[in-house]
Amino acid sequence: MLKSIFGATELEPYWVADMDFEVAEPIINELKRLAIRGRFAYEFDSQSVYSAIVNWYQRRHDISLQKELFVQVPGVLTGIALLIRELTEPGDGVLIQTPVYHQFKRLITTADRNVIRSPLKIEDGKYQMDYEDLANQFASGNVKSMILCNPHNPVGRVWSKSELDKLVELANAHDISIISDEIHSDIIYSGHQFNSIASYTEGNHVSLIGSPAKTFGMQSISNGYIYSQNKELFERVKAVVDSMYLGHGNAMTTYATIAAFSKGDQWLDSLLEYLQTTLSWIQSFIEKEIPLVEMFPVEGTYQIWLDFSKTGRTPEEVKAALLEAKIGLTPGNWFDAEHENFFRMNIASPLAKIQENFRRLKLN
Numbered sequence: 001m002l003k004s005i006f007g008a009t010e011l012e013p014y015w016v017a018d019m020d021f022e023v024a025e026p027i028i029n030e031l032k033r034l035a036i037r038g039r040f041a042y043e044f045d046s047q048s049v050y051s052a053i054v055n056w057y058q059r060r061h062d063i064s065l066q067k068e069l070f071v072q073v074p075g076v077l078t079g080i081a082l083l084i085r086e087l088t089e090p091g092d093g094v095l096i097q098t099p100v101y102h103q104f105k106r107l108i109t110t111a112d113r114n115v116i117r118s119p120l121k122i123e124d125g126k127y128q129m130d131y132e133d134l135a136n137q138f139a140s141g142n143v144k145s146m147i148l149c150n151p152h153n154p155v156g157r158v159w160s161k162s163e164l165d166k167l168v169e170l171a172n173a174h175d176i177s178i179i180s181d182e183i184h185s186d187i188i189y190s191g192h193q194f195n196s197i198a199s200y201t202e203g204n205h206v207s208l209i210g211s212p213a214k215t216f217g218m219q220s221i222s223n224g225y226i227y228s229q230n231k232e233l234f235e236r237v238k239a240v241v242d243s244m245y246l247g248h249g250n251a252m253t254t255y256a257t258i259a260a261f262s263k264g265d266q267w268l269d270s271l272l273e274y275l276q277t278t279l280s281w282i283q284s285f286i287e288k289e290i291p292l293v294e295m296f297p298v299e300g301t302y303q304i305w306l307d308f309s310k311t312g313r314t315p316e317e318v319k320a321a322l323l324e325a326k327i328g329l330t331p332g333n334w335f336d337a338e339h340e341n342f343f344r345m346n347i348a349s350p351l352a353k354i355q356e357n358f359r360r361l362k363l364n
């Protein structure tokens, strides 16, 4: 992959959204226990997973969820793919707020739906939803559903309660369903609060909430969870998942997830502290050494979103400078064609390595 993006492989892979840290000890212990036991007969227990997730959200985010309203699916993207098919028809428009996680576009087009863009606006150096544009697009009749990214990958916004209220009100007025991808919900920096679409009772809205993938670095051993307070929608989705036997999961994922959500608090607190230190270091390095690079305020996620436009370098020249410093970032045009001179960086890596790479970066 690095070769196809950068034409080289000797780079630090800061482009992929996973972690370079060992997972929490309780997760390792659970996986060891299962491996040593050496028996993998029929053993499904999604109910205990839902209980662990419910307790976690109450404890960490003050969000009350009901375990009866979860449906387990193999992954978050599987969940979104399924919901697009349930909530819309071929040819319908599904709105995304660009720049946004590139797989959304693929999920929409491969389901034969149309991608409708509502670009985020930058106001006072901060990304905002464009409510005027949303109102116009919703009223046009071309949009049936939208995929919300909360916290937003790659721009790092954690949508506030009032921002979500406003969005839900607009969506309800035009009968638009919101599919809310909340996979990054636990990577929240101090001063910010995660709010979920799962808290809204009115409307046809649904969350992908509770995946431990990003929170605990369990990308290859996690499931996705669909949650909705809309009973009719919930039953419909559950019936489809049941009919395809998609909800089984496996023992490794099940027990690793329970261990993560019931015994992972301390590990996550340390991670957040570490990420916060890393963020501060990068921010002050950029301000002092490469001030023409703009780093947007990061409220959540372990991604940072950098704009190189003011450096006077073309995207190819920026790529070459990054390559020279052995920094492998995700090109901004993955997230939106108009963001050629933006790059996303995953900061969930050892700080010493990040420092070494940044110190090599020559853009002046």
Ligand SMILES: Cc1ncc(COP(=O)(O)O)c(C=O)c1O
Residues within 6 Å of the ligand: 017, 074, 075, 076, 077, 078, 101, 149, 153, 181, 183, 184, 211, 213, 219, 223, 224
């Ligand atoms: C916003 C978002 N959703 C979903 C995923 C992937 O989820 P999963 O691997 O569970 O399908 C990612 C991974 O980067 C992501 O950033």
